[in-house]
Amino acid sequence: MSDLTAKRALVTGATSGIGAATARAFAAAGARLVLSGRDRARGEAVAAEIVAGGGEARFHRADLRDSGACDALVAAAVQSLGGLDILVNDAGVFHRGDVATIEPWAWRETLAVNLDAVFFLSRAAVRLMHDRGGAIVNVASDWALTAGEDAVAYCAAKGGVLMLTRAMALDHAREGIRINAVCPGEVETPMLTEGVADLEAARARWAEAVPLGRIASPEDVAEAILFLASPRARHMTGSALVIDGGAGAA
Amino acid sequence: MAADVWGLAGRRALVTGATSGIGAACARALAGAGCRVVVSGRDAGRGEAVCREIAAAGGEAHFVAADLRASEAAEGLVAAALERLGGLDVLVNAAGVIHRRDAPSTTDEAWRETLAVNLDAVFYACRAAWPVMLGQGGGVIVTVASDASMIGAPRMAAYCASKGAVLQLTRAMALDGARRGIRVNAVCPDEVATPMLESEARQLGRDPEAFLAEAAEGIPLGRIAAPEEVADAVLFLASERARFVTGTGLVLDGGVTAR
Secondary structure, eight states, X not given: OOTTTTOEEEESSTTSHHHHHHHHHHHHTTOEXXXXXXXXXXXXXXXXXXXXXTOEEEEXXXXXXXXXXXXXXXXXXXXXXXXXXXXXXXXXXXXXXXXXXXXXXXXXXXXXXXXXXXXHHXXXXXXXXXXXXXXXXXXXXXXXXXXXXXXXXXXHHHHHHHHHHHHHHHHHGGGTEEEEEEEEOOBOSHHHHTTOSOHXXXXXXXXXXXXXXXOBOHHHHHHXXXXXXXXXXXXXXXXXXXXSTTGGGO | OOXXXXXXXXXXXXXXXXXXXXXXXXXXHXXXXXXXXXXXXXXXXXXXXXXXXXXXXXXXXXXXXXXXXXXXXXXXXXXXXXXXXXXXXXXXXXXXXXXXXXXXXXXXXXXXXXXXXIIIHHHHHHHHHHHHHHHHTOEEEEEEOOGXXXXXXTTOHHHHHHHHHHHHHHHHHHXXXXXXXXXXXXXXXXXXXXXXXXXXXHHTTOOXXXXXXXXXXXXXXXXXXXXXXXXXXXXXXXXXXXXXOOSOEEEESTTGGGO
16 A cells, blocks of 8 residues: 555654554555654664665654653654654553542643643644645544543543544644544553453453454554545544444444 | 555445445445446436446446335345345445425425435345345445534435434444444545535525535535545445444544534
């Protein structure tokens, strides 16, 4: 699929999970990439894998909890790529807790990474894209649409990301900047599987709740992100593409 | 033929409402992606023309006339598609009509025609295709819903009702098909440059050009969708790339419903 030939893309959270899968899919589609994340070793490994496959990718370490780091990351991507056509905001953290029990630091980190950073990075990207257009894809969640138990911070952050997506889409539609979200359900990523003792049992449990009978792979979600970022979705903006194996239809 | 970017080469597809507009664009796009296509609709002249165009581009398309307002027509159509194609992997329900009327001024006939074409026909076609897809181990259904499946719009009461129903039918069938290999999704476009949109201008007594310009102005992206843009979304949903997507309404509206 040659949908993104020569497009210059920045993918955050690209050291694992959906972000890494998106980076691989984008590279296969011809995009030139800057990858970002906190874990240098894993980020360099993903970049090296893409380069070994004939693609172009550089890793730039960034801790997105800081707005200055977000600006610096976009600047670094522009310097590396000569411009920016696509931004994928994938970086995310998850902390359990209901409103009474969640630790203040966990609330703050969830909102900082899952929502504030999307704002900071989008702000920097839109400033660059306003004269020649571009595409931003935010990784929201089915929990941007309906809530789940014991996850107040995550639900709030993802709800915020989806509405931020829509608001920015309206503001920048006439500048040719399309801004959309994907809303996956459970995806088999480190964020989900970390600390799970019996992965086989957990998989069966998760799968039971999904009409299609399995949870998503990161690659399943990457396909949707690739579609939204590509010219094939040129009339889509402000949309939430739900990719949840049918869970939201129930 | 271009590289098989969608993984759809050789798939057998039936498209209703394929004699013009979104359906014709879907038929062309599916054929362009390597599908063998049955083009269906009421107007044989236009349907044959779409098939000739596809054949001229190196694709395979067969026209089968059908008026899907009757359930036996859907059974007959699916049977005819099986005869031409030897199986059925993709069903796209694109047939649609619109009456630009508020509820009080909608006649019994206009209500019945809108629900018959926009909803009943989708149900009949899906019901006829279902056992075929189950027998093959799976398949993909795409319905053409609308942003009017999710938000209301003035002077299109019957249309809104039919499209709301189609989206819910899509979700319900998606749940029933999920463990049996059948994915069912909808596309939800806003205004698309089709004969139906021109008909809306006529029904509202508006100058078509001014009507289209006004419609474009109301869309954040500033333009009306091309049928080909809807067809691209249908290709995505019909392809293995959307293997984890079912029961979804893919909104393709230039930003309208973000508001």
